Amino acid sequence: MRTVINDRLISWASDIEDGTLRQAEKTARLPIVAGHVALMPDAHVGLGATVGSVIPTAGAVIPAAVGVDIGCGMIAAELDVTADRLPDNLEPLLGRVARAVPAGMGKGHSDVGRRADRFLADHRPATELSGKQVATAAKQFGTLGSGNHFIEVCLDERDVVWVVLHSGSRGIGNQLAQMHISAARRLAADLELRLEDPDLAFFLEGTPEFDAYIADMLWAQDYARANRDQMMDRTLREVMTFIGTGRETTRINCHHNFTQRERHGESDLWITRKGAIKADVGDLGIIPGSMGTRSYIVAGLGNADSWTSCSHGAGRRLSRTAAKKQYTAADLQRKMAGKVWLSDRAAALVDEIPSAYKNIDQVMADQADLVEVRHTLRQILNYKGT
Numbered sequence: 001m002r003t004v005i006n007d008r009l010i011s012w013a014s015d016i017e018d019g020t021l022r023q024a025e026k027t028a029r030l031p032i033v034a035g036h037v038a039l040m041p042d043a044h045v046g047l048g049a050t051v052g053s054v055i056p057t058a059g060a061v062i063p064a065a066v067g068v069d070i071g072c073g074m075i076a077a078e079l080d081v082t083a084d085r086l087p088d089n090l091e092p093l094l095g096r097v098a099r100a101v102p103a104g105m106g107k108g109h110s111d112v113g114r115r116a117d118r119f120l121a122d123h124r125p126a127t128e129l130s131g132k133q134v135a136t137a138a139k140q141f142g143t144l145g146s147g148n149h150f151i152e153v154c155l156d157e158r159d160v161v162w163v164v165l166h167s168g169s170r171g172i173g174n175q176l177a178q179m180h181i182s183a184a185r186r187l188a189a190d191l192e193l194r195l196e197d198p199d200l201a202f203f204l205e206g207t208p209e210f211d212a213y214i215a216d217m218l219w220a221q222d223y224a225r226a227n228r229d230q231m232m233d234r235t236l237r238e239v240m241t242f243i244g245t246g247r248e249t250t251r252i253n254c255h256h257n258f259t260q261r262e263r264h265g266e267s268d269l270w271i272t273r274k275g276a277i278k279a280d281v282g283d284l285g286i287i288p289g290s291m292g293t294r295s296y297i298v299a300g301l302g303n304a305d306s307w308t309s310c311s312h313g314a315g316r317r318l319s320r321t322a323a324k325k326q327y328t329a330a331d332l333q334r335k336m337a338g339k340v341w342l343s344d345r346a347a348a349l350v351d352e353i354p355s356a357y358k359n360i361d362q363v364m365a366d367q368a369d370l371v372e373v374r375h376t377l378r379q380i381l382n383y384k385g386t
Helices: 018-028 091-100 113-120 129-139 170-190 210-241 318-325 329-335 344-352 360-366
Strands: 003-006 009-011 037-044 052-059 073-082 150-155 158-166 248-255 258-263 269-273 276-278 284-287 294-300 309-312 371-384
Touching: 003 018, 009 018, 018 037, 018 052, 037 309, 037 360, 052 276, 073 170, 073 210, 073 284, 091 210, 091 371, 113 129, 113 210, 129 170, 150 210, 150 344, 158 276, 158 371, 170 210, 210 248, 210 344, 248 276, 248 284, 269 276, 276 284, 284 309, 284 360, 284 371, 318 344
Parallel strands: 009 037
Antiparallel strands: 003 009, 037 052, 052 269, 073 158, 073 248, 150 158, 150 371, 258 269, 276 309, 284 294, 294 371
16 A cells, blocks of 8 residues: 655555664665655665665665665476375475575585586676685575575465575675675765765766676676576476476566666666565566465566565564564474474574564555566475575
């Protein structure tokens, strides 16, 4: 449901904290913002800019608004398989997926694949990577991060099988992002810009700093997208082998931490989506719920007020620290009853309990004017990095 907070801020969130609104207002007051900032229904406080915000800027970009996981996003594949073809016990599949796709902080493949080598040979960032960075980028290609990054096997309302995956640009994307965010802060201090938040520091178009950031950001976005494709290919191979049949019929791959130049009205603007996906008419997207709830395959409606965008998920209600204080491994076990997941790691996954997130059904109701739901997915297998 669209709510005009002021002439510089519009919100679709029915469940939002005052701190989130205050942070978004700081962003909206920046002189480089062209028009209004749009808050998605999953909006919550982030580094510098609000997670779940869409920020239009003229002739400038804010590195911290793109975020430290450049190109983070979702990929989903639909199969020509229905639930009646699945074995009764999916526990062995969880182990197969875990072996095919290493997950967690710093995890990588012991053998660097040809696709990783080919990607790194064909794609070069503006910043010259060290030998160690190249080796790490290659090793982590085709691997899952930690936190809310996941692989899930789901069934839709027709009982059709889907595989859904959430991940980004891994360690190398984080390193490039942190480097540019720090450079923007230093530049803002040198220019005495007196920003309300140093993390809202920006680069102006036409400067070397801007050009270097855009080139590195685009490289990291390409890495993230290719990384998701690689993981999906590996996962589908395991799923189809385990089932004994299957063919991929649909694949959707979309970023939700990115910026790009777009035409809106009579203006060419940089549209930064931090925890938001592009939802123009005809755009297909994936909006995951929290662990153990529902996820949605959607089609964009092209709402101009949202800068043709929608939410990227449920959005956190509690910080990771607060969730760990409030809930226990036993609480998570109860929430995940009936699903196949890494139950032996429940203590390490407590901060991902569904209660730490907003209600995904409310989030979807709040953005009925931004997207239409094509499929509703329920998870039957969940794999996360810890």
